[in-house]
Amino acid sequence: MRKIVLAAAATIGALTLAACSETTQDSAEATASSAADDMGMMATDAADAMGDAAADASAAADEMGEAAKDAGAEAADAAGDTADAAENAARDAEAEMKQ
Template identity: 55%
Template structure:
């Protein structure tokens, strides 16, 4: 009689555990899907931020290069004007 009661209790515990396990599996699956969606959204946001930073850096380098080129041209024209005893405009025209 004790064995039958123990077997019945073990069976009931197994059924309870199985039912709980299915619900837990569903919840775990939803959690994984949610975490994957969050990770994807974060990766997209990070990618956009990196692209924007790269664009800004490229624009800054381009602007600095243009300014440096203009300053070098002006300095060269001023040096040529000094050496050839002419105006800066005449030196730039040469």
């Protein structure tokens, strides 16, 4: 009878250990799956942030190009105005000398 009780106790212990091990394994799988999902979401968020930063940098470069073009046009206009003013001053000086 002792052998039967000991065998039953050993069987119950083994089944308990197997059930605990299965629960632990399920819990570990759930944790690993959750961690993988979190890593995927963080990678997606990082990619989105990098895409937004690239778009912002591109927009800034476009604005700088437009500003440079505008500055060049304004410099050309100023140079033309200066040349016109110098020509007018030279005519005025020539007219003054003729009088």
